[in-house]
Amino acid sequence: MLSNLGQLLRYRGLIQTLVARELKARYRGSVLGVFWSFVNPLLLLLVYNFVFTTVMPRGEIVDLEPYAVFLFCGLLPWTWFSSSLSDGANVLIMNGNLIKKVMFPAEILPIVAVISNMFHFLFGLPILAGFLIYYAVPVRLAELVWFPFVVAVQFILTLGFAMVLSALTVHFRDIKDLLANLLTLWFFATPIIYPMSFLSDRGKAIMDLNPFAHLAISYQEILFYDGPFGHWKWLLALAAAGLVLFLFGYALFDRLRDSFAEEV
Amino acid sequence: MxxxxxxxxxxxxxxxxxxxxxxxxxxxxxxxxxxxxxxxxxxxxxxxxxxxxxxxxxxxxxxxxxxxxxxxxxxxxxxxxxxxxxxxxxxxxxxxxxxxxxxxxxxxxxxxxxxxxxxxxxxxxxxxxxxxxxxxxxxxxxxxxxxxxxxxxxxxxxxxxxxxxxxxxxxxxxxxxxxxxxxxxxxxxxxxxxxxxxxxxxxxxxxxxxxxxxxxxxxxxxxxxxxxxxxxxxxxxxxxxxxxxxxVEQLEDELLAAADAKAQASVQADDAGETADEDAAAPMPESEPEVPPEEAADDPVPAEQTPPPPEGEHAEVDEESGLVNMFTANEGRWGSGAVRIEEVTLEGDRGAGHVFHTGDRMTIRMKIRAVQPVQDFAFGISIFSSDGVCCFGTNTDIEELESASLRGSGEVEFVIERLDLVEGTYKLDVAAHKRDGFSYDYHRLLYTFRVKSRTKDVGIYRPRHVWRFTDNVRFKATSAPTAASDGADAVADVASD
CATH class of the missing domain: 3.40.50.300 (P-loop containing nucleotide triphosphate hydrolases)
Known part of the structure; x- marks a missing residue:
């Protein structure tokens, strides 16, 4: 398995090419083209902002101004996470002819799914920056250095999930449908549209079990809230957990690899 | 190494x-x-x-x-x-x-x-x-x-x-x-x-x-x-x-044999229901045939043109072209049963089978049995291509063999010296009937055989042939293989001329 893992580095040219292909093909034929990568999160943000400021005003909680920035801090990484998972679950089946007909390193496919969604996330960052500047949200440089680390933790965690899901979905097609609903639940069970302080003590304790909550809180603490980044201990723990999940996911994938060509 | x-x-x-x-x-x-x-x-x-x-x-x-x-x-x-x-x-x-x-x-x-x-x-x-x-x-x-x-x-x-x-x-x-x-x-x-x-x-x-x-x-x-x-x-x-x-040929042979056996079995089932009629028909071998005798006398019909059977639903013969459409014509078996064809086998150079090569010898062997002695009888065969064209049909009466007597069991062989048909699947009718066409036992399209050829010539009939050329018309020696498959003599001729 470790030697296989080492091979991943050899495939980086292929990964690069495939990610470029995904990004190119994604918006091919549309008028806005790659601008959709910017417009999409913006539109999503406007929808949620409209719902939670106009349709259902939040009332008493005042420390959430400007709400759009708070929302964006959680929404942008969530979009990366959730679309990577749903793409990852599909990716082996979608590319069945590659697996069945060509000698092709299958583990590249979930990796490509995660990376191309990461690019959409990265394309969204300038918009987030624009919001921060527009609302003059104070961001400390000392906190900002944590940002790449949070992205890295999210990457390894997402990759772990994507590996497990892609390998299992080949055998259990139900995962695809189940996942769509599970992701909706997961979204509302994560402090993205509401702050952590919204929850009771018991709710907070449960929330600690949600890996994505720690990521969302980290993003929010770094970019939105004043004060020092106090969540780093949780983040380190999550990094370790993410690494374990990735290794587990890769091992599972490796174990089931030979069955893909027959089951896809 | x-x-x-x-x-x-x-x-x-x-x-x-x-x-x-x-x-x-x-x-x-x-x-x-x-x-x-x-x-x-x-x-x-x-x-x-x-x-x-x-x-x-x-x-x-x-x-x-x-x-x-x-x-x-x-x-x-x-x-x-x-x-x-x-x-x-x-x-x-x-x-x-x-x-x-x-x-x-x-x-x-x-x-x-x-x-x-x-x-x-x-x-x-x-x-x-x-x-x-x-x-x-x-x-x-x-x-x-x-x-x-x-x-x-x-x-x-x-x-x-x-x-x-x-x-x-x-x-x-x-x-x-x-x-x-x-x-x-x-x-x-x-x-x-x-x-x-x-x-x-x-x-x-x-x-x-x-x-x-x-x-x-x-x-x-x-x-x-x-x-x-x-x-x-x-x-x-x-x-x-x-x-x-x-x-592959052997496999084809088995498939054809299985298909034939199935067709015959289904007819046999029908036949069982008709045994009563058979007994009724048997005691009156001298009774008037359906076709008036004078008409029958100057119009001896080969097997494939036998007037439609009493049931009338077994075969559709296009009156004008004489074609039997294989897709509308059902396989079937009918007749009074006074003379029965009990078994039909096809034999080639390599024994019984269903697959032949163009130019092979083919023997159609029928085991027959007369329920009681008859004087008026004829045997016929005809070969149909898969699109229903009658390739050849004949019977002993057309070929002016006058029946004298038939009693008990016996065998009839129809030997085709060279089966000069082009590649394809063919079906076979065999019949025992009176000279005027009244059926004793008519087997309609119950037997199938396949002719194989490495020459992809077209049509139905492949006559033995040679090409002759004057000296100024030359072919490369390597072009021979197409002709060599089943016409070695033809090639020899080309070479010697």
Whole structure:
């Protein structure tokens, strides 16, 4: 398995090419083209902002101004996470002819799914920056250095999930449908549209079990809230957990690899 | 002594066959019953290859033939490394390019140009190598004008051509080809063949899976014949192809025999219901036939023109053309039963069977039995092609054999010295009837035989023939094989003239 893992580095040219292909093909034929990568999160943000400021005003909680920035801090990484998972679950089946007909390193496919969604996330960052500047949200440089680390933790965690899901979905097609609903639940069970302080003590304790909550809180603490980044201990723990999940996911994938060509 | 390019050592590949329960297994049930791991284990298995060993030496073109489902493609996938053998080992020495599915991995939305790069990288080339070969690839695929259009706008032929062009320009040491020569038009196919020939010249190894047997004979240095996952024979391609063809014929023979037996059995069932009539008919052999005698006397009818049977529904004969449409004419059996044809066998040079070659001798043997002695009788046969044309029909009466007496059991043989029919499937009527056409026992299209020929001539009848030329008309000596198959004498004639 470790030697296989080492091979991943050899495939980086292929990964690069495939990610470029995904990004190119994604918006091919549309008028806005790659601008959709910017417009999409913006539109999503406007929808949620409209719902939670106009349709259902939040009332008493005042420390959430400007709400759009708070929302964006959680929404942008969530979009990366959730679309990577749903793409990852599909990716082996979608590319069945590659697996069945060509000698092709299958583990590249979930990796490509995660990376191309990461690019959409990265394309969204300038918009987030624009919001921060527009609302003059104070961001400390000392906190900002944590940002790449949070992205890295999210990457390894997402990759772990994507590996497990892609390998299992080949055998259990139900995962695809189940996942769509599970992701909706997961979204509302994560402090993205509401702050952590919204929850009771018991709710907070449960929330600690949600890996994505720690990521969302980290993003929010770094970019939105004043004060020092106090969540780093949780983040380190999550990094370790993410690494374990990735290794587990890769091992599972490796174990089931030979069955893909027959089951896809 | 160099190592072989491909070494397949006692390889067995077992596929799991999904049982009914596996088909509907869901994550939920797997989790509920805790059988997640058990679900991933095969519950019923099917062996696509069993203990197959073969070695393909470097620089050899190796053909793999066999009927559908014999394991050819599995073999190729194992060599390509797409699947792993269940037991045994596959060792491949050199860069492999597999023409298994052309253009697998093309993305429909992006241009041909970008797809060439991506596909090339997938097949193991570097970006620089592709840039260097790019023009050559596009030229080979004949897509200069369309290379910047998205691949989804390509016709299937263009798609295949591009896929083929990329795959052969990977410059593999070992080329795996799975039945992909049906790519593009005639011109492109020839180009592909040229490309293969070039590979061969350059000492590359080619493993070719195909149903085109002539291609194997012409192109390959060695061949293997797989049958239900086992290696039947391997070696000289001509010998392997001949053995395979002989086996296919035998199989055809069995199928035809089974089909005939089924048709006869269904008629037999009808017949059982008619035995009562038979007894009724039997005591009146001298009674008036349906056709007035005077008319019958000057119009002796051959078997296939026998007036429609009493039931009238067994066959449809087009009065004007005399054609019997095989698709509307049912197989059937009718007649009074006073004389019964109990068994019909077809015999060729190699004993009883259903498959013959053009020019073979064919004997139609009927076992007959007269329930009681009769004086007025005739035997007839006719041969129909599969589109219902009567190729030949005759009976003893037409041929002016006057019946005298028939009692008890006996045999009738109809010997065709040379079965000069072109390739195709034929059906046979046999009958025992009165000279005026009244049926004793009429077997309608109950027997099938197939004529095979290596000459693909057309029509129905293949007369013995020779071509003669004056000295200034010359043919190359190699053009002979087409004629040599079943007309060795004809060729000799050409040569001597």
């Amino acid at each position: 160099t190592t072989p390019a491909i070494d397949i050592d006692r390889v067995t590949k077992i596929y799991r066959r999904h049982g009914h329960s596996r088909q509907f297994a869901t994550l939920k049930s797997a989790l509920l019953t805790g059988s997640l791991v058990a679900q991933l284990r095969p519950e019923e298995s099917f062996s696509a290859l069993t203990d197959v060993s073969l070695q393909v030496p470097r620089g050899v073109s190796y053909g793999v033939i066999g009927s559908n489902g014999s394991g050819k493609s599995t073999l190729l996938k194992l060599v390509a490394g797409i699947t792993k053998p269940t037991r045994g080992a596959v060792t491949v020495d050199g860069r492999v390019s597999a023409l298994i599915e052309l253009g697998a991995g093309f993305h429909p939305e992006i241009s041909g140009r970008e797809n060439v790069f991506i596909n090339g990288i997938m097949l193991g080339l570097t970006r620089r190598e592709i840039t260097r070969r790019f023009d050559e690839i596009v030229e080979f695929a004949e897509l200069e004008e369309f290379i910047d259009a998205p691949v989804k706008t390509y016709s299937s032929g263009m798609y295949m051509r591009l896929g083929f062009a990329v795959a052969v320009h990977v410059d593999p040491d070992i080329l795996l080809v799975d039945e992909v020569l049906a790519v593009g038009d005639e011109g492109f196919s020839l180009k592909c063949l040229d490309k293969f020939a070039e590979f061969k010249r350059r000492g590359k190894t080619i493993l070719l899976v195909t149903h085109g047997l002539s291609m194997v004979e012409r192109f390959c240095d060695e061949a293997v014949w797989l049958e239900s996952g086992e290696c039947k024979t391997s070696g000289d391609p001509k010998r392997v192809v001949q053995m395979y063809l002989a086996d």
